[in-house]
Amino acid sequence: MKKDTHPENYRKVVFKDISNDVTFVTRSCAETKETITWEDGNEYPLVKMEISAASHPFFTGKMQFVDTAGRIDKFNKKFGKFAEKNKVATPDDAAPQG
Helix, strand or coil: CCCCCCCCCCCCEEECCCCCCEEEEEEEEECEEEEEECCCCCCCEEECCCCCCCCCCHHHHCCCCCCCCHHHHHHHHHHHHHHCCCCCCCCHHHHHHH
């Protein structure tokens, strides 16, 4: 294998799925400023993620809707004015009259 291709700063890191509060420890070099005290009493860096195998429909077998922080509402509020302004023609609009 080539030398110096992988980072040297691997350490134990806690990953937390914020959609269902599942946490797990693994080795990673992900940068983070937050820490958490784990079940063994040690403090580890914390990486928060919105989806993991514990919440993804492919792995869980069930569909669940996760709207973190009202993202859909924020999107509709921000871009809703453009939808009315630039209405897309539907097939019914293009049908000949008569």
